[in-house]
Amino acid sequence: MKLRGHHLLCVLGFKGMGYSQSFIDNMAEVVAQLRDSHDPSIEIVDGPDDICLAAPGRVGDSCGHSGRLDSEARVRDHDLRVLKWLGVASGTLVEWSRVKKMVAERMKPSDLALTCPSCPWRPLGVCAEGIEAVRNDI
Numbered sequence: 001m002k003l004r005g006h007h008l009l010c011v012l013g014f015k016g017m018g019y020s021q022s023f024i025d026n027m028a029e030v031v032a033q034l035r036d037s038h039d040p041s042i043e044i045v046d047g048p049d050d051i052c053l054a055a056p057g058r059v060g061d062s063c064g065h066s067g068r069l070d071s072e073a074r075v076r077d078h079d080l081r082v083l084k085w086l087g088v089a090s091g092t093l094v095e096w097s098r099v100k101k102m103v104a105e106r107m108k109p110s111d112l113a114l115t116c117p118s119c120p121w122r123p124l125g126v127c128a129e130g131i132e133a134v135r136n137d138i
């Protein structure tokens with residue numbers, strides 16, 4: 001499975017919300033694979049990943065937030081911020097259990113204000129709940 005940096009966090013608190021029904025269905029499938037497979041390997045990628053595949057407006061190597069390359073550049077900055085926080089680089093192949101351990105050891109729910117400052121989903125609180133759940137699990 002390919003995931004970009006910030007999506008390592010998004011999948012933890014996913015509660016069925018997203019940009020379109022096809023995006024939601026695809027993300028639910030990714031989250032189900034992470035939950036139900038035996039410790040799947042994640043390839044951390046720079047750019048559109050298995051979740052972005054169904055993003056509305058996606059054009060080539062640009063994510064679907066607006067279909068514009070400058071939007072993709074902003075999302076890559078977001079990825080880098082999250083990866084730096086977790087201490088892992090893009091291009092790395094890592095087991096899902098290791099990702100959860102990194103999040104549990106290095107993040108508190110309140111850190112989302114720094115890793116994801118402008119995300120419209122953050123105020124809903126589901127991502128903070130996802131981080132908290134991982135911290136309680138490890």
Ligand code: SF4
Pocket residue numbers: 006007009010011013112115116119120121122127
């Ligand atoms: S705040 Fe936004 S970018 Fe950050 S984990 Fe949640 S949904 Fe993903």
